[in-house]
Amino acid sequence: MEIELSFRVAVLSGLALATAGFCYGQTAGESDTLTLEGIAVVVNDEPISYFDVRQRARMLMMTLGAEPTQEVLQQLAGTAREQLIEERLQLQAAKERELEISDEDIARSVEDIAQQAGVDRRTLYEQFVAAGISPLTLEDQIRADIGWRRIMQGLYGSRIRISGNQIEDRIERLKQSYQETVYQLAEIFLFAPDAESRLQAEAASSSIVQQLREGAPFRVAAERFSSAPTASTGGEMGWVSLEDLDAQLADAVRAAEGPGILEPITTEDGIYILALRGKREPSEQTSTVELNQFVATNGRIETLEAGIDRLDGCDSMERIAERSDGLISVSLGESNLADLSATTQGMIGQMGPGDASDPFEIRDGWSAIVLCEREEGIENLPSRDQIENQLFGRELGMISDRELRDARREATILLR
Numbered sequence: 240m241e242i243e244l245s246f247r248v249a250v251l252s253g254l255a256l257a258t259a260g261f262c263y264g265q266t267a268g269e270s271d272t273l274t275l276e277g278i279a280v281v282v283n284d285e286p287i288s289y290f291d292v293r294q295r296a297r298m299l300m301m302t303l304g305a306e307p308t309q310e311v312l313q314q315l316a317g318t319a320r321e322q323l324i325e326e327r328l329q330l331q332a333a334k335e336r337e338l339e340i341s342d343e344d345i346a347r348s349v350e351d352i353a354q355q356a357g358v359d360r361r362t363l364y365e366q367f368v369a370a371g372i373s374p375l376t377l378e379d380q381i382r383a384d385i386g387w388r389r390i391m392q393g394l395y396g397s398r399i400r401i402s403g404n405q406i407e408d409r410i411e412r413l414k415q416s417y418q419e420t421v422y423q424l425a426e427i428f429l430f431a432p433d434a435e436s437r438l439q440a441e442a443a444s445s446s447i448v449q450q451l452r453e454g455a456p457f458r459v460a461a462e463r464f465s466s467a468p469t470a471s472t473g474g475e476m477g478w479v480s481l482e483d484l485d486a487q488l489a490d491a492v493r494a495a496e497g498p499g500i501l502e503p504i505t506t507e508d509g510i511y512i513l514a515l516r517g518k519r520e521p522s523e524q525t526s527t528v529e530l531n532q533f534v535a536t537n538g539r540i541e542t543l544e545a546g547i548d549r550l551d552g553c554d555s556m557e558r559i560a561e562r563s564d565g566l567i568s569v570s571l572g573e574s575n576l577a578d579l580s581a582t583t584q585g586m587i588g589q590m591g592p593g594d595a596s597d598p599f600e601i602r603d604g605w606s607a608i609v610l611c612e613r614e615e616g617i618e619n620l621p622s623r624d625q626i627e628n629q630l631f632g633r634e635l636g637m638i639s640d641r642e643l644r645d646a647r648r649e650a651t652i653l654l655r
Contacts, residue, residue, distance in 0.1 A: 279320060281653040282327040287320070294376045295319035301370050302463045303450040314446040317439025318429065318464060326383035328646045333386030340382050348381045391639045399638075401630045409626050422481070422492050423516035425457055425474040428467035430644075431509040440510040444503035448512055451500045457514050466509070468636030478519065488513065526576035528587065529611040531556055533595070535604045537565030543598050543605045552593040553611035571608075583608065 278286045296312050296319040333340065346360070353363040364374045427447065431440035447464060451457055461467075461474025469476060481489040488511060491504050495515050504511040531553050535543035542565045549559050556568040576584060586596045587610050596608040621629070 278655050280324060280655060281651075282324055283331060283650050283652075285327055285331070287323050287327060291323055291376075292316055292320050294372055295323055295380075297370060297372045298367075298376055299463060301367075301372065302459055303447065303455040304453075311446050314442040317436065318443040321430070321436065321439070322380075324652060325643055325647070326380060328643065328650060329383040329387035329390075332390055332646065333383075336390060338386050338389055340385050344385055345378050345381055348385065349377065352377075387639070387643075391635060391642070395635060395638050399631055399634050401627045401634075405630055406623055406626050409630065410623075413621075418521050419480045419482075420521060421478040421519050423478050423519070424476040424492070425461065425514040425516065426467055426469055426476055427457075427461045427465040427474055427512040429464065429510040429512075430466035437505070437509070441503065441505065444510045444512055448500055448503060451512070451514070457500075466640065468633050468640060471632065471636060474514070487511075527573060527614045528576050528579075529553075529573045529613075530571040530587070531609045531611055532569040532571055532606055533560070533609065534567050534569060534601070534606045535565055536567060538604045539565065540598055540605045542566050543607055547595045547598075547607055550593070550595055550609065553609055556609065565604075 277289050279289045279292050280287045293312065293316070296315040299315045299319055300311055349363065350360050353360045356363060358366070367374050367377065429440040429444055431437040443464075447455075447460060451460060458473030458475075461470055465474055467474070481493060484492065485506065487504055487506055491501050491513065492515060495501055498515050498517055501513045501515060504513065533543055533546050533556065535546075542563060546559050546563055546566045550556070560566050560568040586599075586608055590596065590610040592610055592612055594610050598605050598607050600606075
């Protein structure tokens, strides 16, 4: 299975809107003269300049549609630096494995980003230049993303196996959610494992929350900023119960007065920004059943019982009927259990798929109901393929995060 993951790739769907109202250019307080740039950080002997950090912070501002002020630039500088450190590690990993990322690969990705922004590639680059951002800033990020994605797919894509039990467990968990109070959430996680990075993340989170409340697209912000596995899907967590969340997150969701962007939540590993989309109270499950019927038209119960004895699921009914004199198979289709008569509900209440009811007499002979399939609360459930893809993507995303954090721990990183 090949899943297209995007590890914080630049999906700038709100770019045209963000740049339409104003031009970034220089932020207030920046000098009009060109100054010699210093080194902000060294990653395994490779430098990242203050210019690089400022360029990335500008691109983050463009993503959010933030007013281009020196204050916002400073708030996002820490996040920009952390992203550049991770991308430098990704590029170093690609170089070590001699992965070649062609100009055509970069161009295709830029075209995709431009289409999502509703412009062509040339216009996208013009918007970057008008905002005081070198297009190389975007291309460098794309190059790191492609290289890391190929490494992760190559190392782990074929090793991840999603079992039928995992899918069934997920389906049962989704069904159970219909009997609980659940919340529709999306998340942005700013990884900040130490005191210094936490201060930077807190500053960035305040700016991000402000821009989100002013209308910046949450999906774009999550894809750009979040370190959570959900980043590749725009931060969407789906419907979750409070028991699914860490205590601090659960407390914040419980205390929320209604839908909206919650205040940043500081945890041991970093800062969370949650968007509460909605709340759903427990609801009565809808049971859906698919039924077939055996009918012994010759009036002999023995004919019906012989057919039941040879029954091997609903798929076998037509074959059995064709080989039996006086026995027919009738499809009753799919129905909500609540819409069936009380007699039928009682008859199939304890039956499992492939089971037949006790014979009962009808006007034209003898009959038995066969339960083909039963589903509980299925109206909004994703398909098995969708669940498998979700589980695969989540597992590969968690592996990617772990590998990147291990690479960071093993690297020599010098902050200037």
